[in-house]
Structure formats: structure tokens, C-alpha cells
Amino acid sequence: xxxxxxxxxxxxxxxxxxxxxxxxxxxxxxxxxxxxxxxxxxxxxxxxxxxxxxxxxxxxxxxxxxxxxxxxxxxxxxxxxxxxxxxxxxxxxxxxxxxxxxxxxxxxxxxxxxxxxxxxxxxxxxxxxxxxxxxxxxxxxxxxxxxxxxxxxxxxxxxxxxxxxxxxxxxxxxxxxxxxxxxxxxxxxxxxxxxxxxxxxxxxxxxxxxxxxxxxxxxxxxxxxxxxxxxxxxxxxxxxxxxxxxxxxxxxxxxxxxxxxxxxxxxxxxxxxxxxxxxxxxxxxxxxxxxxxxxxxxxxxxxxxxxxxxxxxxxxxxxxxxxxxxxxxxxxxxxxxxxxxxxxxxxxxxxxxxxx
Numbered sequence: 530x531x532x533x534x535x536x537x538x539x540x541x542x543x544x545x546x547x548x549x550x551x552x553x554x555x556x557x558x559x560x561x562x563x564x565x566x567x568x569x570x571x572x573x574x575x576x577x578x579x580x581x582x583x584x585x586x587x588x589x590x591x592x593x594x595x596x597x598x599x600x601x602x603x604x605x606x607x608x609x610x611x612x613x614x615x616x617x618x619x620x621x622x623x624x625x626x627x628x629x630x631x632x633x634x635x636x637x638x639x640x641x642x643x644x645x646x647x648x649x650x651x652x653x654x655x656x657x658x659x660x661x662x663x664x665x666x667x668x669x670x671x672x673x674x675x676x677x678x679x680x681x682x683x684x685x686x687x688x689x690x691x692x693x694x695x696x697x698x699x700x701x702x703x704x705x706x707x708x709x710x711x712x713x714x715x716x717x718x719x720x721x722x723x724x725x726x727x728x729x730x731x732x733x734x735x736x737x738x739x740x741x742x743x744x745x746x747x748x749x750x751x752x753x754x755x756x757x758x759x760x761x762x763x764x765x766x767x768x769x770x771x772x773x774x775x776x777x778x779x780x781x782x783x784x785x786x787x788x789x790x791x792x793x794x795x796x797x798x799x800x801x802x803x804x805x806x807x808x809x810x811x812x813x814x815x816x817x818x819x820x821x822x823x824x825x826x827x828x829x830x831x832x833x834x835x836x837x838x839x840x841x842x843x844x845x846x847x848x849x850x851x852x853x854x855x856x857x858x859x860x861x862x863x864x865x866x867x868x869x870x871x872x873x874x875x876x877x878x879x880x881x882x883x884x885x
Contacts, residue, residue: 561803563588568614574822609800611807617792618865620659621652629658630797636808639815647832659794661832665766666856668783675760685784686714695741699762702745704879713787720866731878767829769852781852787861830855
């Protein structure tokens with residue numbers, strides 16, 4: 530990935546104002562000297578944090594979480610952060626439980642640069658609480674030299690039961706993603722509350738475990754697929770985009786039966802101690818150069834309109850990369866919704882799958 534170069538040009542001391550960077554972002558005096566950010570691992574450009582600190586003359590404490598649930602546990606335990614990066618269904622939960630501050634869009638002048646397609650999702654109409662950051666799909670990364678596209682088109686997610694590929698697949702160690710795959714393979718909604726449909730998906734996953742010898746993985750799936758260790762992997766589109774950029778033998782396929790259309794966003798917790806500085810951080814992430822640096826480094830699809838299309842355009846970092854362009858025109862694709870009861874059922878069943 531391209532390295533993000535920082536450049537600070539003007540230091541202004543008059544009236545306590547901070548400084549202006551090469552993009553015209555002007556730092557201002559802040560009542561807070563420290564911002565606490567809680568984000569996913571490897572989800573930001575390598576120099577973005579440092580540049581923000583220099584522009585605004587503050588310190589950023591930047592922590593990383595492995596899952597939405599781990600982030601929620603810290604927040605529910607009373608930990609105070611100023612900016613969080615939860616996913617759609619977790620934002621829905623945080624809104625319901627009054628953990629988030631409603632946003633003052635006047636403090637986010639760069640909000641206008643977001644793609645129309647990432648705004649007003651049903652869990653947060655009018656984006657009262659959340660500012661889109663990255664988005665994408667979940668699909669199948671596959672080795673073009675070893676996996677038949679005709680098999681993929683005919684079978685969709687059911688290719689993950691095709692014994693021709695036994696011992697050659699990776700699956701995320703995640704009940705949410707695994708059950709999504711199974712439910713969509715069975716032509717059910719991934720948000721189903723039907724116990725009968727959930728039980729069928731459970732049996733599908735048991736059959737996969739018994740016949741396909743899948744390897745259940747975490748973030749190591751990325752390097753393993755770059756190395757070509759398996760032929761097919763259930764994978765997030767951003768991870769797939771990165772793998773394809775490193776290994777031209779790989780391609781990305783999203784079954785017509787539908788998949789997960791997801792979005793991660795920036796929010797300000799209600800217990801933030803530095804909300805004004807949080808607004809500056811969020812607005813900074815929506816700046817063209819910052820958003821470009823984030824997307825290039827991470828591989829995930831930007832929500833900033835000009836960056837998104839530039840990345841896919843001529844000479845863009847992800848030109849002709851099928852995983853970078855988000856599929857938004859399939860009526861069978863869904864976003865996850867938070868359901869505590871169903872989550873517990875799926876978690877218990879997934880534990881049984883792993884133990885079988």
C-alpha cells in the first residue's frame with residue numbers, strides 16, 4: 530500500500546489557534562488535550578493519528594478492539610472513549626440503550642462529502658448518531674486457477690459443501706458470519722427469528738464441519754490467502770480487496786442468493802469527556818487525503834464519494850479489483866439487526882459446531 534506522507538505548513542500562534550496542514554485543515558484551541566479513540570485493529574492509515582496530533586496539538590490514545598462485543602463490554606463497564614467505530618447492528622444496540630450522543634452536523638463540514646448510498650441506513654435514519662467510515666459485502670475469495678466459476682455461479686455459498694473442495698476452505702470463527710453463510714445458502718434471511726430455519730442452518734454447518742474439514746480462522750486469513758494456502762475463503766470484501774492486490778490468482782464472488790451488506794461508522798459515546806475534539810477527529814477522517822490514506826492502507830471501501838470512485842478508477846489503487854466495489858443492487862443482501870435472544874442462540878449453536 531502507498532505510504533501516507535504528512536506535511537504541516539503553517540503554525541499559527543495568534544489567539545491560541547493551532548496550525549493548518551497542507552489540506553487546509555485548521556487546528557483550533559481545545560479544552561481537552563487528550564482524545565481517546567477505540568477502533569478495529571489495522572483500520573486506519575499509518576500516519577493519520579500522528580498528523581492529527583500535530584495539527585491539533587493534542588495527544589490521541591488509540592486503542593484497538595477485536596470485536597463489536599468486546600468494544601461493547603468496555604463501554605458498558607464504564608470505560609470512557611471519545612470516538613468509537615462500531616458496526617451497523619452494534620450501533621443499533623447502542624442507540625437503543627442510550628449510549629450515544631446525537632450529532633451536531635454543523636460541527637462536521639466534511640459530512641457533505643459522503644456517498645449518498647451510505648447515508649440513512651435503517652438502524653440510524655438521518656444519521657442522527659453515526660458517521661459512515663468503511664462499508665462492504667461478505668463473499669467468497671477464491672483461487673481462479675483451482676475453483677470453477679461455474680461451480681460458484683451454480684452453487685453460491687453451497688460450494689462450501691462441495692466435497693471437491695474438502696480440506697481447501699477457510700471460514701471465519703464467527704457465529705454471525707458462519708450462520709449468515711448457512712442461512713443464505715438455504716435461501717433464508719440472515720436475520721431470521723425462525724427456530725426451524727436456524728436449526729437447518731445449524732445442521733448445514735455441522736455437515737460442513739464433518740465433510741469439508743474447514744479451518745476456522747481470525748485475521749490470519751488474510752496472510753494465509755495471500756500465500757494461497759486454501760482455495761476458497763469466506764471473507765469481508767475489504768480483506769479480499771487487499772488479498773487480490775497482493776495475489777492476482779485470487780478473485781471475489783458474492784452469491785446471488787444474497788449476503789451481508791455492512792457498514793462501520795464513527796460515533797461519539799454519551800460519556801465522552803472531549804466531544805468537541807471528537808468532532809474534529811471525525812471531520813478529519815472525512816477529509817479527502819485522510820480518507821484516501823485510510824482506504825489505501827486498509828483495503829476497505831471508503832464512504833467518501835470522491836475517494837471511493839478514485840480508488841476504482843484509472844490508475845486507482847484498486848482499479849479492476851472486484852472486491853472494492855460494493856454491491857448495493859441485490860435485493861437479497863441484508864444488514865444485520867441486533868437481537869439479543871437470537872445472538873445467544875447462535876452463539877450456543879456455534880460452540881456446538883466447533884466442538885463437534
